[in-house]
Amino acid sequence: MRVGLLVTCLVDLMRPGIGFAALRLLESAGCEVVVPNGQTCCGQPAFNAGDRKAARALAEKLLGEFEACEYLVAPSGSCAGMIRTHYPGLFADDERMRGRVQALSSRSYELTDFLVTVLGVSEVPGDFRGSVTYHDSCSGLRELGVKTQPRSLLARMPGVELREMEECEACCGFGGMFSVKFSEISGAISARKCANIQATGADAVVLGDLGCMLNIEGRLRRLGDERTRVLHVAEVLAGEDA
Amino acid sequence: MKSQAMFFKARAGEKLADARLQVNLRQARDKFVDGRAAAVGRYVTDLGGDFEALRDAGAAIRDRVISDLDVWLDSFETKAVETGAQVYYARDGADIRDMVVAIARRHGVAKVVKSKSMLSEEAALNAALEAAGVQPVETDLGEYIQQIDDNEPPSHILAPAFHKSRDQVADLFARTHGRPRKTDIPDMTREAREVLREHFLSADMGISGGNFIVAETGSVALVTNEGNGRMVTTLPRVHVVITGIEKVVPTLEDLTTLLRLLPRSGTGQDISNYVSLLTGVRREGESDGPDHLYFILVDNGRAGLVGSEFQPMLRCIRCGACMNHCPVYQSVGGHAYGWVYPGPMGAVLTSLYTGIENALDLPHASTLCNQCGVVCPVRIPLPDLLRGLREQQVERHLRPWSERLAMRTWAWVARQPRLYALVSRVANRYLRWLADGDERIRVMGVAPEWTLTRDMPAPQGPTFRELYARRMRKNKEEN
Numbered sequence: 070m071r072v073g074l075l076v077t078c079l080v081d082l083m084r085p086g087i088g089f090a091a092l093r094l095l096e097s098a099g100c101e102v103v104v105p106n107g108q109t110c111c112g113q114p115a116f117n118a119g120d121r122k123a124a125r126a127l128a129e130k131l132l133g134e135f136e137a138c139e140y141l142v143a144p145s146g147s148c149a150g151m152i153r154t155h156y157p158g159l160f161a162d163d164e165r166m167r168g169r170v171q172a173l174s175s176r177s178y179e180l181t182d183f184l185v186t187v188l189g190v191s192e193v194p195g196d197f198r199g200s201v202t203y204h205d206s207c208s209g210l211r212e213l214g215v216k217t218q219p220r221s222l223l224a225r226m227p228g229v230e231l232r233e234m235e236e237c238e239a240c241c242g243f244g245g246m247f248s249v250k251f252s253e254i255s256g257a258i259s260a261r262k263c264a265n266i267q268a269t270g271a272d273a274v275v276l277g278d279l280g281c282m283l284n285i286e287g288r289l290r291r292l293g294d295e296r297t298r299v300l301h302v303a304e305v306l307a308g309e310d311a
Numbered sequence: 312m313k314s315q316a317m318f319f320k321a322r323a324g325e326k327l328a329d330a331r332l333q334v335n336l337r338q339a340r341d342k343f344v345d346g347r348a349a350a351v352g353r354y355v356t357d358l359g360g361d362f363e364a365l366r367d368a369g370a371a372i373r374d375r376v377i378s379d380l381d382v383w384l385d386s387f388e389t390k391a392v393e394t395g396a397q398v399y400y401a402r403d404g405a406d407i408r409d410m411v412v413a414i415a416r417r418h419g420v421a422k423v424v425k426s427k428s429m430l431s432e433e434a435a436l437n438a439a440l441e442a443a444g445v446q447p448v449e450t451d452l453g454e455y456i457q458q459i460d461d462n463e464p465p466s467h468i469l470a471p472a473f474h475k476s477r478d479q480v481a482d483l484f485a486r487t488h489g490r491p492r493k494t495d496i497p498d499m500t501r502e503a504r505e506v507l508r509e510h511f512l513s514a515d516m517g518i519s520g521g522n523f524i525v526a527e528t529g530s531v532a533l534v535t536n537e538g539n540g541r542m543v544t545t546l547p548r549v550h551v552v553i554t555g556i557e558k559v560v561p562t563l564e565d566l567t568t569l570l571r572l573l574p575r576s577g578t579g580q581d582i583s584n585y586v587s588l589l590t591g592v593r594r595e596g597e598s599d600g601p602d603h604l605y606f607i608l609v610d611n612g613r614a615g616l617v618g619s620e621f622q623p624m625l626r627c628i629r630c631g632a633c634m635n636h637c638p639v640y641q642s643v644g645g646h647a648y649g650w651v652y653p654g655p656m657g658a659v660l661t662s663l664y665t666g667i668e669n670a671l672d673l674p675h676a677s678t679l680c681n682q683c684g685v686v687c688p689v690r691i692p693l694p695d696l697l698r699g700l701r702e703q704q705v706e707r708h709l710r711p712w713s714e715r716l717a718m719r720t721w722a723w724v725a726r727q728p729r730l731y732a733l734v735s736r737v738a739n740r741y742l743r744w745l746a747d748g749d750e751r752i753r754v755m756g757v758a759p760e761w762t763l764t765r766d767m768p769a770p771q772g773p774t775f776r777e778l779y780a781r782r783m784r785k786n787k788e789e790n
Contacts, residue, residue: 081776240682
């Protein structure tokens with residue numbers, strides 16, 4: 070099975086280990102993984118800023134890079150959500166492109182969703198030991214229905230103890246450009262998320278979207294929490310030497 | 312009401328710093344969010360209902376009306392006139408004010424008692440009545456509290472004064488009523504009731520909103536919890552209903568579907584304390600009801616949405632669930648939004664009804680988390696509408712040039728893979744240089760707003776692209 074890995078722009082820039090963790094998870098599940106060389110960004114920032122034209126141009130570019138793959142997989146609910154939920158709408162008025170876009174959209178998955186729903190994975194290579202709490206990132210949860218998939222994979226790991234936090238489905242306050250346009254409001258929303266994370270006493274908060282990760286980790290550290298680790302679900306599932 | 316939406320950001324800062332407001336917001340959030348969840352739960356477990364199917368049905372009813380709005384308004388008007396009512400159409404707030412003042416003059420009205428009407432907020436009606444020598448008295452407890460507090464605007468569409476604490480209200484009552492200060496809530500509500508009772512009995516005219524108007528019967532449906540709505544609509548000799556043209560529903564059967572959705576979504580009640588269905592003027596032999604009944608059906612920007620990408624907004628039944636569940640609203644409250652309607656629905660309505668150029672912050676003041684969309688009883692895709700407003704701002708060149716330049720440059724670079732690889736590599740090295748060996752960046756010059764409230768975790772190492780290329784080279788050499 071030939072799977073195209075969309076590394077995502079933030080993983081590329083900030084935390085390459087997540088990309089390698091995703092690679093390892095897919096390969097250990099028997100996939101042939103290709104990482105298209107020219108990939109940059111799915112266009113989500115432009116789309117959410119109201120720049121439809123730029124979003125569409127980037128969508129066309131991504132389509133060219135990935136449509137030869139059987140599946141597109143991204144270690145990010147919001148990037149996968151962009152492609153799966155919003156790409157078709159960008160080409161609603163373009164007969165010629167619509168079919169191609171729809172074909173790729175329906176084959177695009179968030180990583181844990183792909184591992185569980187498409188591959189039916191039951192074993193993961195990671196050997197994490199400790200307590201974790203899971204933050205449901207908004208796009209993955211509400212655009213793609215990613216909820217039980219990461220939890221069911223974590224449950225396969227004997228060393229992992231899952232402690233659910235209050236309001237695990239509430240937004241962390243990131244919201245892309247929102248976090249810099251309205252930094253103080255964002256900070257207030259994040260503070261509540263951080264308090265809910267800390268109340269579980271878990272060693273790590275685990276999640277599936279890099280934007281939320283940077284926001285939560287940055288806020289926890291600013292609030293003086295040096296203890297709680299912030300990990301991408303792929304890092305936990307794949308093991309950290311991926 | 313004059314919009315202050317351009318000052319969203321400054322007001323939001325004040326609201327975040329208001330410790331008392333933050334406590335009240337937290338309590339209200341818990342009450343409304345948990346309340347809705349429990350009510351939806353009971354609908355499923357106790358009644359064996361399917362709330363998601365109910366949301367589908369609610370949306371379908373609203374869509375059916377909106378796509379033939381003129382036809383349903385015509386049917387409503389015919390029926391309402393048959394029952395003795397008069398039906399007026401108001402284009403905007405000025406029309407509402409003129410019509411209400413004219414009705415008051417026609418019937419020699421000196422005092423008006425009001426039940427909740429957001430439309431009268433849109434029109435700033437109370438000031439117009441006062442200027443015409445008519446005394447308006449708000450009788451919804453929350454609205455009354457706002458009125459006696461120097462006409463402060465409501466901060467929530469269901470609970471206008473919920474940003475105030477009991478102590479603040481106690482002070483206000485003591486000052487206004489000239490009676491000893493009370494802090495026990497039943498005592499305070501009794502006092503308000505005593506004061507308001509005299510107004511009910513002495514008023515010449517009642518003004519109410521209308522949650523729905525029913526085409527089949529020409530009736531208006533009111534969903535209330537305090538009973539004041541019944542006094543306002545039945546005691547005075549004149550009753551004026553002010554509501555939006557989109558509030559029409561075809562049949563009583565449709566009304567019952569929407570009534571299953573509204574209180575559960577809004578206040579978390581299975582049904583509100585009162586549901587009033589008022590039809591026509593008092594007839595021979597009837598003991599109560601008005602002698603004169605007027606409907607003022609208001610456009611104020613609504614008709615312009617029909618057929619546009621924002622048409623789904625007209626489904627709104629004003630339950631407040633979107634704001635109750637919105638992390639931004641929960642943080643800053645309703646006043647920051649600056650006009651009549653706050654929260655996600657308010658960000659959309661304020662932009663559309665007062666002008667996109669007059670509310671530039673509001674569509675951006677959302678994380679697009681879609682918590683609003685998943686609780687909306689009529690499935691309004693609020694994040695899509697907010698994004699649509701952002702698109703309109705871009706198309707109409709209403710965004711700052713610096714933002715546009717940054718976005719265009721970034722989008723252009725992202726289409727040139729080689730250049731992008733170079734830029735991301737430079738950015739990566741720059742961030743690592745800023746971190747200076749630490750795991751985090753405390754002040755980030757390129758985006759100082761980010762590090763205002765949080766650190767920026769430092770990049771883990773070189774970019775994925777570089778590391779992956781190294782790995783591929785190594786694999787090649789080994790083979």
